[in-house]
Amino acid sequence: MQISFTLNGRPTTVEVEPATLVAELLREQLNLTGTHIGCDTSQCGACVVHLNGLPVKSCTLLAPALDGATLLTIEGLQGAPGSNRLHPMQEAFRENHGLQCGFCTPGMVMTAVALAKDKPSLTEAEVRHGLEGNICRCTGYQNIVLSVMSGVAAMHAAAKGE
Ligand code: FES
Ligand code: FES
Numbered sequence: 001m002q003i004s005f006t007l008n009g010r011p012t013t014v015e016v017e018p019a020t021l022v023a024e025l026l027r028e029q030l031n032l033t034g035t036h037i038g039c040d041t042s043q044c045g046a047c048v049v050h051l052n053g054l055p056v057k058s059c060t061l062l063a064p065a066l067d068g069a070t071l072l073t074i075e076g077l078q079g080a081p082g083s084n085r086l087h088p089m090q091e092a093f094r095e096n097h098g099l100q101c102g103f104c105t106p107g108m109v110m111t112a113v114a115l116a117k118d119k120p121s122l123t124e125a126e127v128r129h130g131l132e133g134n135i136c137r138c139t140g141y142q143n144i145v146l147s148v149m150s151g152v153a154a155m156h157a158a159a160k161g162e
Contacts, residue, residue: 008076098147
């Protein structure tokens with residue numbers, strides 16, 4: 001079947017088998033390999049992307065659900081348009097050493113960006129709770145939590161033009 005959706009700001013039409021998972025579609029058909037697959041039980045969150053602005057585990061979503069939707073992946077995150085800069089959350093992960101192997105990072109960052117939409121600042125407990133669906137094997141989470149708190153603050157400062 002054919003599906004059409006907006007992928008990282010661009011109109012996209014692809015031919016897919018109806019049973020294709022969005023994570024597979026991204027990685028194998030569209031060559032957007034930032035979205036990772038770390039499990040087969042919907043636990044790890046390495047595959048998180050935004051569907052119509054909400055974080056979803058793309059290993060748990062079938063491609064036909066994309067028809068008419070808007071999808072954002074880690075490759076579509078960016079800083080101020082035209083600036084060639086990192087998104088504030090990406091910058092915060094770099095600054096706070098919120099990654100090691102980097103495998104969980106795309107999903108962590110996408111989840112973190114979604115968390116920032118709800119509140120201008122988050123407590124450590126709120127960040128830890130918000131990241132419950134994302135597993136990391138390397139960092140022990142502490143620097144990820146610091147990254148997210150800092151990234152949320154930076155996103156809101158940027159939105160206010162500070
Ligand atoms: S690959 Fe999607 S939750 Fe693990
Ligand atoms: S940085 Fe390696 S799994 Fe998180």
